[in-house]
Amino acid sequence: MKLTRRDFGMGAAALGLTLMAERASARMGKPKDVDVIVLGAGVSGLNAAWLLEEQGLKVLLLEGRQRVGGRVFTLQDQPGYPEMGFNSMGEGYGRGIDAAMRAGVELENLVPRFRGGPQQELYLDGRRITREQWSTSPLNPFPDQLKGSMPWEVTGKMVSQHNRLPDGGLWNDPSNAKLDISLYSFLKTQGLSDAAINLVSLSPYYGTSAYDVSALMLEFNDGFVKGQIAAGPRMLAVKGGNINLPNGMAKLLKGDILFGKDVVAIDNLTDKAEVRCADGSVYSAPRVICSLPLPTLRNIAIRPGLSGPQARAVAELKYQPLSIAFLTVTEPFWEDDEASPAMWTDDRLGVVMPQRFGADPNEITGLTVQARGHLAQYWDRLGKEDALALVVQRLEALRPAAKGKVKGAYLHSWTAERFNMGAFSYFGPGQIAAFSATMSEPVGRLHFCGEHTAVGARGLEGALESSERVAIEILSL
Ligand SMILES: Cc1cc2nc3c(=O)[nH]c(=O)nc-3n(C[C@H](O)[C@H](O)[C@H](O)COP(=O)(O)OP(=O)(O)OC[C@H]3O[C@@H](n4cnc5c(N)ncnc54)[C@H](O)[C@@H]3O)c2cc1C
Structure with missing residues (x-):
């Protein structure tokens, strides 16, 4: 029986996966211990574990941090529960909405919270430039048709208007390799x-x-965003903080989640796979699923080593430098x-x-400040304390x-986080053609999932998509 991603979305029960699980389990040899070890308890690892348990397999999760959720991370001790990672899902996040229902968390529409309040304004060379002033500003370098666009709107607008992909589903098909050019060349054209x-x-x-x-x-990405817009106008997040989603997903699991398990080596043997952790513990199972972001996988010994495009992907796939500061505000200085x-x-x-996560959606509960790209790297060089002081x-x-009305409360650098080393994956020019199609193929007893391995969806929905693909991979053995 051959399953496609679409089939899986129709529901596991309808697909007779139980039968497949029984066959897979028999072929793996009955576990002395567990059938599958999942590395990483982010949403992709948690969901892969749940899917496999639903089909009767025994699963053990190993997580380096002392919490689940990975890139879903809410500051629960700060006003308005600011999100340092995952923010929101569109109405087309079928998997995300389903996971929320299973986890027993309530989703709320964020749009009313962001619709209110004044628009974002531009500051160049220390001067404030309103939207009205921008189109005629001497600092505006855009061609006539874009003079009215703010700098943060232009890339999205250009990609959306001039999207060359006739079918977004074929983005990494070799026939589109010639489109794998830099954004610079695209915008120049x-x-x-x-x-x-x-x-x-x-x-x-x-x-x-x-x-x-x-x-x-x-x-x-543009095709995915357009699909979300077509699915509906709401932007959904978990009431009380997105971290409640992975926490709820973890509660559904029967098997153990072991925390503080910093994986340092994976041995792909003929009869089993062995996972070694920094604390000296060793775990083995017939199959291992690795959901770890590639910059962390770079530091893990995989024996025998990966080869070809897959080795290149692990070594070279790029991850977004991104840091977020959270500031509390004692008086509304903007008034x-x-x-x-x-x-x-x-x-x-x-x-x-500005964050608006109080009982009244118009109330500003604090400010998040984002540094991306080179600025994030600069903040990292300063270190958290100095970067937070710089922001204020x-x-x-x-x-x-x-002056005197804002306080630096927290700074989170995704690059400095040793269990991520970057916010999310992105392909550099030529990398899609070079390795995207093969980078997530199983190697011996080792299988891969995680947002970087998604091929249909993006972000959290992509992470969940990848967990379905990897579960099918194992159940189909
Ligand atoms: C700032 C930010 C904003 C975002 N906003 C959105 C959004 O609005 N919408 C959206 O859809 N998506 C968003 N995303 C993306 C979304 O959060 C991710 O795609 C998703 O959470 C990734 O899940 P994952 O399971 O693939 O990876 P992760 O969540 O990174 O899980 C991997 C796990 O592996 C663990 N790990 C790593 N190394 C080791 C090791 N050596 N040993 C043991 N464990 C290890 C980590 O601790 C982690 O728990 C955002 C991400 C960020 C960073």
Whole structure:
């Protein structure tokens, strides 16, 4: 029986997976211990474990941190429960919505919280430029048709309007390899000057500059975003903090989740796979699923070693530098200087985003400040304490009314997190063609999942998609 991703979305029960599980279990030899070890208790690892347990397999989860969720991470001790990782899902997140239902958490629509309040404003060279002023500003480097667009809108707009992919589902098909060029080349073809490209790349969603990100990946991403918009207008997040989702998913599991298990080696043997942790413990099972982000996998000895495009992917796939500061506010300084609290700057401050997560959606519960790309790398070089002090100092410099009214409460660097070493994966130009199609294939007894291995969806939905694919892979043995 051959299963496609679409079949799986129809529901496991309808597909007779139980039968497949019995066959798989028999072929693996009955476990002395467990059938499958899952490395990493982010949403992809948790969901893979749940899917396999549902089909009767015994699963053990090994997690390096002292918590589940990985890149789903809520600051539960700060006002408004700010999110340092996963923010929200679109209405087309069928898997995400299903996981939330299973986990028994309530989803709420964030749109009313973000619709209110003043729009994001631009700060260049220390000066505030409103949307009205921008189209005629001497600092505006955009061609005439884009003069009215703010810098943070341009890349998305250009990719959306000039998307070259006739079928987003075929984004990594070899026939599209010629499209795997840099965002820089793509934007150049659309008539943007170097000054314009540099400006739109100051706070890039993906990459550190327009040179190191694949336009083809952005076009695939654009198709996914359009699908979400078509599915409905709501943006859904978990009430009380997104971390409740992985916490709820973990409670559904029958097998153990062992915390503080920093995996350092995986031995792919003929009759089993062995996993070694930094504390000296060793676990073995007929199959191992690795959901670890590739920058962390780079530091793990896989024996025998990976080869070909797969080895290249582990060594080279890029991960987004991204840091987030959370500031508490004692007085609404934006009422004093009558400018928006939402700021997109070319300053070392980064991008300031007011949070509205109180009982009243108009109340600002704090500010998150994001550094992406090179700015995130600069913050990392400073270290957390100095970077947080810098954020407050630069905010006060650009907004004197904020003086003494903001406090740096927390700084989270996804690059500095040793169990991630980057926020999310992205392909550089040429990398899709070089290794995307084969990078997640099983190697001996070792299987792979995680957001970086998704081929249909993106973000959290992609992580869940990958867990379905890997569960099918094992159940089909
Ligand atoms: C800032 C940010 C914002 C985001 N916003 C959104 C959004 O709005 N919408 C969306 O859909 N997606 C969003 N995402 C992406 C989404 O959060 C991820 O795609 C998803 O959570 C990834 O899950 P995963 O299981 O693949 O990886 P992870 O969550 O990273 O799980 C991997 C696990 O492996 C563990 N691990 C790593 N190394 C080791 C080791 N050596 N030994 C043992 N364990 C180890 C980690 O601790 C972790 O728990 C965002 C991500 C970030 C960082």
